[in-house]
Amino acid sequence: MAPRPLPIILAATCVGLQGLGILGLTIWTAVQFFSFGQAQLPMSVQIAMLVIYLIFAGLYFLVAISMFRGKGWTRSAAVAIEMIVLILAFSFFSVNNPLATTLGVAMLLSGVVVIGSLFTQQAARFLGKDRQGGRAAA
Template identity: 35%
Template structure:
C-alpha cells in the first residue's frame, strides 16, 4: 500500500510540476518536458510496482528496493539543501518499506525461491 501511495505522490508532483512548467528558470522547455516525462513515468511505474507487489509478484521486490534506495539518496540531498521536512517525507516511507520488504512474512508471501532451489540441488 505504501508503494501505491508513493506512486500517487510522484504523480501529484508531476501535476504540480506541469502547473509551473511555464515559469522562468535555468532549464529550457525541452529539459522541463523531459523532467515531466520522467516524473510521469516514475509515478506510473511505482504505482504498477505497488499493485503487482500486492498481488505477490516476486519481481516487484527488486524494483521496490531500488526505488527506495534512490529515495534515501534523494532525501539526503534535501537534508543538505536545507529542506528537512521534504527529506523526512522521503526518508520515513522509504525506511518503512525497506524494513517491510525484508520482513519474514514478506519473504514467506513471495516464497523463498533461494531455499527451494538449494534443496533441489542437494537431493
C-alpha cells in the same frame, strides 16, 4: 492464496503513496512550466522532464499494485527504488528549508518502512521467495 501479510500492505501502501507524490510533483511542475510564461528551460526539456516524472510515477504504481498481488519481482524493484529514495532523503537535510526537511524525513521514514517490511519472513513467503514451481514449499 494466503491473505496479504501486514508488511506487504505497509510496503505497497508506502510505494503507492510515493507514486502519488511523484504524480503531484508532475502536476506542480507542469503548472510551473506552462502557467507563468517565464520558461527557464527549453520547451523540449520541460516536456522531457514531465514524461520522465510520469514514467517514474507509473513505475511506482506498477510496483505497488504488483506487490499487493504477490508478484515476486517487486521485492527487488522496491528495494532498489527505496535505496535511491533513502540516498535522496539525506540531500533534503542539507537545505535550510523546513519544507525540504519535512520531505526528507517523510522520504526517510517511508524508505525504512518499505525496506524493513520487505525483509520479513511473511513478505518473503508471500512474494514467493520460499516457493518452488509456483507452489509454497511445505
